Amino acid sequence: MKKARLIYNPSSGREIVRRRLPDILDLMETAGYETSCHATKGPEDATKEAARAVSRGYDLIIAAGGDGTIYEVVNGMAGQKARPALGIIPCGTTNDLARAIGIPKSISRSCDVIKRGKKKRIDLGKINNRYFINIAGGGYLTNLTYEVPSKLKTMMGQLAYYMKGLEKLPSLHPIRVKMENRKEVLLDEEIMIFLIANSRSVGGFEKLAPQADLSDGKLDVIVVKKANIAEIIRLATLAMRGDHIKDPLIAYFQTDYLKATTSSGEQVQLNLDGELGGQLPCVVEALPGHIELFVP
Template identity: 50%
Template sequence: MRARLIYNPTSGKEALKKSIVDILNVMEQAGYEASAFATTPEPNSAKKEAKRAALDGFELVVAAGGDGTINEVINGIAGLEKRPKLAIIPGGTTNDFARALRIPRDNFVEAAKVILKNQTIHSDIGKAGETYFMNIAAGGYLTELTYEVPSHLKSLFGYLAYLVKGAEMLPRVKPIEMKLEYDDGVYEGKASMFFLGLTNSIGGFEKISPDAQLDDGKFSLIIVKTANVIEIMHLVALMINGGKHVNDPRIIYVKTSKLYADAIDPDFRMMINLDGEYGGDAPMTFENLKQHIEIYANLDEIPESAVSGEAEKASDEFIKQVEKLTNEDIDGDGKISNED
């Protein structure tokens, strides 16, 4: 059996490169004839190599890098009729998909050793138009947060960078007139965002879609109907506090195998976010490809809920910021005062 390691040499502040020999050794221990490919700055480098390896008959493709690298590898193999197994070695900032699979995120070699356990799951994959995604799809003003956090801040401060940028952006959030058609209904009205989740781990938090399953063929669809600053902050606090936001009347939370999304105003551009990156504009149709890719996972740990230290720090910081807010800090339109 042959396995191809596709790795981003810049991941983990270039620390990943130092572990390549050890990772290849683990792949050999698992019974694979292993080789490696370092991605280049060329667009879709990881995607092209993953597709080439799959078409060449490799039984396993190992994606090593951040969520962007893993997304590319999945896009390289998901459209093929015969797909190799996939393994993941996380080396990015958030590593949401690896977190959901309970793959070690602080040691590249230990992540590779998940292959030795020989435990796999047939994971759902999302499809948006002709593009595939592994974790999230979203649209609306709140999703602009992902684009506006500079990459160097993501690397330095992780989830806290999103938190700080999010607090800065909240006063600018506006509702969008959306049409969202899903399995059991249609929503037409104002919303600050819609969100489709494949796993329970988004941005390091594991309560956004608290009952998400990796292989049930369903997205978790969240529609945030409010654009009021304090209400949004309250919803996030509910989310952090055990996923209680899903029962709030300002939220629509349903399971669906597909979604059609569009902005009702034809002159409004609604950008779509796929796995943290710009993925095109609405209108767009999303489809859940049930159990589409066989992925090595740490099945012994998947039933347990785990939150990283960084995420806990970010959660604590956010709750402190919510507690600081007083009625005097907010005007009648829900905008935060700039006096402090």
């Protein structure tokens, strides 16, 4: 029998994984996996446990939690020579990656995706010495995901992000950013935010990067140029329909390599899959087909 390691966030999804743990282990056994589990205990614990699971030769690693849990698990797997397949049980607030792939939020149905055994190789993004599976970004709005308290996310779900966003809007100001690929400067101006997407679904917006493909070897870059509050709200409304990329305040392009720097003298934090990811400057690369993922 093959071996699986379940790495789960006990507080995700109103603690549903902890309550349903016997069911998950039973479902994995019927799928042909002898499954052990590990409850995360703090920041980067999932990364360390995923690295241990790789070194111990597990056939499957299952990340049960939100996008942050998946991010940590991926960072424990990426870059290693022999990487097991990855399964996802989405139990977070937005579940962007699961939404993009079509993995259902139901625990039993997401376990069925693993049981059916269909796998697909997908790209990762590498930014400096870290990896992301869905989204990287910089600018003041990207701070939202780690400024919202975990208890508030548990209680209110995605509404907690919207409340925090409205609170921060009046304090937003532009930063000067230069972006270049291996051949030319792509952008050098004041911007509000930049996002580097691997999938179409970001922050609950299902068409934020409408041309993105998890297996095309490229990353999609969305930049919001200098704008006022009214324009930002208008762009957010357009983004719900995927019409924002036609707006003159948006720069949208695809690349497999990007260097981003700032000359504003400010410390610009990076956000990777909803977690802190260092600061500018950064070098971003696409890693084609780096992870094998169970898909519907």
